[in-house]
Amino acid sequence: MKKSVRIAAMALAGIMSISLFAGCGANNSSGSSASNSSTATSSPAKDKKIKIGLSLPTQQEERWVRDKATMEEAAKKAGVEIAVQVANMDAAKQDSQVENLISQGIDVLILAPHDAKAAASTVDKAHKAGIKVIAYDRLVMGTDVDVYLSFDNVKVGELQGKWLTEHLDKGNIVWLAGSPTDNNATLFKQGAAKYLQPKIDSGDYKVVMEQPVVDWKPDNALKLMENALTANNNNVQGVLAPNDGTAGGCIQALAAQGLAGKVPITGQDSELSAAKRIVEGTQGMTVFKDTRKLGEAAIDAAIKMAKGEDPGADQKVNNEKMDVPSILLAAEAVDKTNIDKILIDSGYLKKEDVYSK
Ligand code: GAL
16 A cells, blocks of 8 residues: 555656646546646645446346446546456355455445345445445445436336337236346336336236346246246237346247247347347347446546545435435437437447348
C-alpha cells in the first residue's frame, strides 16, 4: 500500500507539472486534471488512481460477455483501473472473489450477484472495508446498497407478456421464469403477469407448466419444455421464455416435435442467436437492453462515487431493507417488424451476422 501511495504521489506530481506547463493535456476532460491541479491541499492518497472492482455472476449469456468488455473499455478510456472476477454461478465463489477484490484495495465495487440474498453478506464485507457498492443489473436483497443500476425489469417482463398476448389469443401455455436466486426473475415475472394473469383468469390461457429455470441454464429449459410437451401430447400453443438462452432450449425441444416456428415464444437479451431465430421465424421476440449503455453508466457512477460525487440515482427500488437509489435504463421489444431498426441500426448487432445462415 505504502509503495502504491508513493507511486501515486509521484504520478500526481507529474500530472501537476504537465498541466501547469501545458494546460489540460490529453482529451480527458473528466475534470480530474482540474481537481488534481487546483488544490495544494489534496492528499496523495486521495488522488491515487481510482480502482474499481467488478464481480460478475457468469459469462454464460452473450450479454455478460458484452457487459465485461464494455466496462473494461470504459474504465480504460476514463483512465481508471479495473479488476474483474467471474463467479461462474457460484455464490460462495463470488463471495471469496469479492474478498479478494477488497484486499486489492478497490475504491468501489460493481457487483452483479449470482444470488440476490446470499450476496447481502458480501456487500456488508465491502461496506465494512469502506467500499461503496453498485448492484449491477441485479439487485442485492436485504441489506444496504449504495446504488442499483439496471434496466426497468418489470417493464421487460411486461414487454414479454404483452407480445405473447398479442400473438396468442387462446391456448395452453408454458410459463417459465428465470433463476430463483435472481431478483430480476421475480421482476420479469411480475411484469409478464400483468398481461398473462387476466388471460388466465378469463380462461383463455391454461398454464400447463409454470416453473423457474435454475441458473437460467438453456439445458434446464430444454428439459422442462420436453416434459411439458410429453405430458400434454404436444398440445402447447405458447411459451413465455424469460430470456434468449432459455428460449433457445425450449425451441430445441419444440423443433424435435416439428413445432418450432408454430408456437409463439418470447425471449430477452438480443443475443445474436436469438436475432437469427427471429429472422428465421422460430423465436417470436426478444428484448433489447443496451448493455453498452449500462456498462458505461456503471463505470461513470463508480468514478463519481470514488470521488465522493453524486452518481445521480434519482429513482428508488425497494430491496426488503431499504429504498435503494437507482438508475434504470429503458428496454425495447424486438420482433421481426423492427429488428433491423433496433438491433442493426443501433450497431448492437451486425446485419451480415444476423442474416447469415
Ligand atoms: C438476468 C439478466 C438477463 C439474463 C439473465 C441470465 O439477471 O437481467 O439479461 O441474461 O440474468 O444471465
